[in-house]
Amino acid sequence: MRKTLVTGLLLSLTGAVFAQVPSPTNLGRNPYPQVGADRSVTFRVNAPDATALTLSLGKDYPMVKDEKGFWTVTTEPQVEGFHYYSLKVGGLTFNDPSVHSYFGTGRDCSAVEVPEDAEASAFYTPRQGVPQGAVRSVRYYSKACGEYRRMYVYTPAGYEQNPDKRYPVLYLQHGGGEDETGWIYQGFADVILDNLVAEGKAVPMIIVMVSGVARGADGNDAFEAMVTEDVIPLVDKRFRTISDRDHRAVAGLSWGAKQAYDLGLGYRDLFSWIGGFSGIIVIGEFRVRPAGYEDPEKFAAAYDGIFSDPDWFNRNYHLLFIGNGEAEGAHLQGMSNLLKERGINNVFYQSPRTAHEWLTWRRCLKEFAQRLFK
Amino acid sequence: MRKTLVTGLLLSLTGAVFAQVPSPTNLGRNPYPQVGADRSVTFRVNAPDATALTLSLGKDYPMVKDEKGFWTVTTEPQVEGFHYYSLKVGGLTFNDPSVHSYFGTGRDCSAVEVPEDAEASAFYTPRQGVPQGAVRSVRYYSKACGEYRRMYVYTPAGYEQNPDKRYPVLYLQHGGGEDETGWIYQGFADVILDNLVAEGKAVPMIIVMVSGVARGADGNDAFEAMVTEDVIPLVDKRFRTISDRDHRAVAGLSWGAKQAYDLGLGYRDLFSWIGGFSGIIVIGEFRVRPAGYEDPEKFAAAYDGIFSDPDWFNRNYHLLFIGNGEAEGAHLQGMSNLLKERGINNVFYQSPRTAHEWLTWRRCLKEFAQRLFK
Numbered sequence: 001m002r003k004t005l006v007t008g009l010l011l012s013l014t015g016a017v018f019a020q021v022p023s024p025t026n027l028g029r030n031p032y033p034q035v036g037a038d039r040s041v042t043f044r045v046n047a048p049d050a051t052a053l054t055l056s057l058g059k060d061y062p063m064v065k066d067e068k069g070f071w072t073v074t075t076e077p078q079v080e081g082f083h084y085y086s087l088k089v090g091g092l093t094f095n096d097p098s099v100h101s102y103f104g105t106g107r108d109c110s111a112v113e114v115p116e117d118a119e120a121s122a123f124y125t126p127r128q129g130v131p132q133g134a135v136r137s138v139r140y141y142s143k144a145c146g147e148y149r150r151m152y153v154y155t156p157a158g159y160e161q162n163p164d165k166r167y168p169v170l171y172l173q174h175g176g177g178e179d180e181t182g183w184i185y186q187g188f189a190d191v192i193l194d195n196l197v198a199e200g201k202a203v204p205m206i207i208v209m210v211s212g213v214a215r216g217a218d219g220n221d222a223f224e225a226m227v228t229e230d231v232i233p234l235v236d237k238r239f240r241t242i243s244d245r246d247h248r249a250v251a252g253l254s255w256g257a258k259q260a261y262d263l264g265l266g267y268r269d270l271f272s273w274i275g276g277f278s279g280i281i282v283i284g285e286f287r288v289r290p291a292g293y294e295d296p297e298k299f300a301a302a303y304d305g306i307f308s309d310p311d312w313f314n315r316n317y318h319l320l321f322i323g324n325g326e327a328e329g330a331h332l333q334g335m336s337n338l339l340k341e342r343g344i345n346n347v348f349y350q351s352p353r354t355a356h357e358w359l360t361w362r363r364c365l366k367e368f369a370q371r372l373f374k
Numbered sequence: 375m376r377k378t379l380v381t382g383l384l385l386s387l388t389g390a391v392f393a394q395v396p397s398p399t400n401l402g403r404n405p406y407p408q409v410g411a412d413r414s415v416t417f418r419v420n421a422p423d424a425t426a427l428t429l430s431l432g433k434d435y436p437m438v439k440d441e442k443g444f445w446t447v448t449t450e451p452q453v454e455g456f457h458y459y460s461l462k463v464g465g466l467t468f469n470d471p472s473v474h475s476y477f478g479t480g481r482d483c484s485a486v487e488v489p490e491d492a493e494a495s496a497f498y499t500p501r502q503g504v505p506q507g508a509v510r511s512v513r514y515y516s517k518a519c520g521e522y523r524r525m526y527v528y529t530p531a532g533y534e535q536n537p538d539k540r541y542p543v544l545y546l547q548h549g550g551g552e553d554e555t556g557w558i559y560q561g562f563a564d565v566i567l568d569n570l571v572a573e574g575k576a577v578p579m580i581i582v583m584v585s586g587v588a589r590g591a592d593g594n595d596a597f598e599a600m601v602t603e604d605v606i607p608l609v610d611k612r613f614r615t616i617s618d619r620d621h622r623a624v625a626g627l628s629w630g631a632k633q634a635y636d637l638g639l640g641y642r643d644l645f646s647w648i649g650g651f652s653g654i655i656v657i658g659e660f661r662v663r664p665a666g667y668e669d670p671e672k673f674a675a676a677y678d679g680i681f682s683d684p685d686w687f688n689r690n691y692h693l694l695f696i697g698n699g700e701a702e703g704a705h706l707q708g709m710s711n712l713l714k715e716r717g718i719n720n721v722f723y724q725s726p727r728t729a730h731e732w733l734t735w736r737r738c739l740k741e742f743a744q745r746l747f748k
Contacts, residue, residue: 050464
């Protein structure tokens with residue numbers, strides 16, 4: 001029933017000026033979790049016979065039981081945005097039955113949305129009169145993985161009304177512990193693109209979302225083989241794409257940013273637009289500094305020498321976009337600067353206040369999508 | 375990650391001849407829940423500090439903790455098919471974190487699939503070489519409900535390759551406590567239709583799935599207004615439908631069967647094909663016998679007199695399909711007979727062995743879909 005999240009979001013945003021509002025992620029009309037004016041969140045769970053209950057949202061909060069058997073707790077003020085959380089009992093981590101679940105942390109996980117104001121959230125809020133694209137759920141057989149899998153494919157408004165028009169494609173990856181549903185249910189990628197296209201700020205494009213968890217029969221990571229040998233050919237066959245590198249982008253968040261960099265920089269014949277949200281380009285060890293970035297030889301050797309000739313890179317790659325959330329720290333700003341020092345053009349975007357969560361990535365997608373295919 | 379369910383299903387069916395197989399609903403490669411050769415199910419959950427844990431699958435089973443903190447229990451043999459279940463602790467009902475969740479029982483709920491053999495399950499198992507339709511997730515604004523909602527729309531293979539072809543439409547409802555995702559994730563409606571169409575057993579059709587939980591601003595049930603005033607006009611506008619009653623069907627399961635009968639019999643200008651799976655046509659009280667069925671006047675008055683002229687009904691309705699599971703009892707067979715005694719043509723189908731669950735409804739859809747629009 002995640003469909004109601006959007007409604008809930010609207011309701012909550014409308015009500016956000018008042019004291020307490022239900023989280024947009026609540027099932028039906030459940031009043032809890034409830035977000036306070038100070039962005040603290042109050043949780044309530046009915047477990048009359050439980051002897052202890054813990055809420056886990058960033059940190060653990062012991063819950064307190066009232067005489068009716070309801071366990072409650074109010075957290076510290078939270079950063080606005082989307083936060084996964086869990087309940088814990090006796091060493092078992094599980095869902096809050098009063099909210100929708102979202103695939104994250106490796107399972108269907110509870111989440112709370114701490115709303116920002118209506119103006120700030122307008123870009124990921126559906127509006128009447130805005131032509132809608134469609135999100136398709138497509139089952140496909142992956143030879144690389146030896147199994148049937150599901151991908152989500154967003155086609156922009158007008159796709160079906162213009163049977164002769166072809167479109168550029170963005171391959172968009174979720175983060176660790178998530179799956180191909182994340183960019184729709186947590187990220188609202190379809191709403192963001194519908195709104196940007198309606199405002200003339202983004203080019204109509206197809207967005208392909210696949211699960212980044214991909215193992216071959218041998219148990220090894222088959223992600224790149226799956227995308228390059230199974231997914232891209234299928235998408236170019238089944239959808240009206242412009243199937244060249246100038247019209248193919250790849251982006252991802254966190255772990256998915258690493259996968260996006262590996263695809264975008266590792267397969268230069270396939271991609272020419274790259275976006276990494278809250279993730280690093282790994283050179284040498286899995287850190288920005290000191291590692292490969294300090295060593296001209298390692299840097300020049302990375303990704304088969306992609307950075308060895310900055311002029312070539314800047315001529316051949318239309319966009320290298322690096323984004324993160326302010327609360328995540330300065331390491332990606334540093335990475336962007338290091339790349340620029342070495343002559344590699346890139347665009348850096350920082351989402352005000354937000355942490356390593358979906359509001360950061362909704363904003364990153366908004367900034368990235370407006371620069372694509374232009 | 376429900377996408378992996380299909381894979382799991384294949385693996386399990388292949389392995390079903392052996393002793394213990396993981397449920398196809400398990401997340402990733404979790405070994406538990408595990409289905410035995412006798413169709414008993416063994417559950418295992420890690421909760422080292424819990425003092426008690428109960429498994430609820432049809433009935434409550436107390437779980438037993440081993441020295442490592444794993445709680446386990448093996449159920450009685452289960453009927454093959456898809457079964458919701460929950461864990462209980464201290465009066466709190468919640469999900470098993472080791473399986474996918476499915477929207478049922480009013481929340482994202484755990485479920486186990488007790489596989490049947492490969493031959494029996496072939497009709498809802500994806501096959502390579504079978505042309506695939508697509509399932510779209512469409513956000514829409516419902517005036518009747520005053521909110522944004524999400525519907526699923528299945529378009530058959532070839533829909534996009536034949537921009538001039540128009541298709542009949544089946545409106546298909548889920549059961550109580552479920553939502554518009556049920557017929558895809560629990561029911562495999564898309565796979566069933568892909569397979570039937572590929573075998574030439576069903577006419578290519580569009581299937582529209584909406585949530586049956588619909589309230590207006592006044593809090594009253596707005597389902598029929600939503601379907602007839604918001605959904606059908608939107609579908610006929612956005613998709614290439616044949617928009618007349620001869621090419622529009624409605625069906626549903628359980629509570630959704632009641633909704634399907636109310637739409638199909640109550641809106642005779644809109645529908646001419648009706649399917650009810652595990653649900654009754656309510657005449658008088660909410661029982662088949664004695665109620666209205668025993669009273670000629672009540673019977674003739676039902677649904678604005680739809681049954682008052684059997685010849686008219688039989689000429690104007692192409693199909694009234696009634697299905698259920700053998701384990702549900704004989705009441706729907708009785709309802710089918712009562713209708714026939716009164717001259718109302720109908721087709722009755724009974725799913726061998728199965729109960730009030732999704733395997734019954736997958737089989738009902740298979741039988742129903744083959745009779746549609748012919």
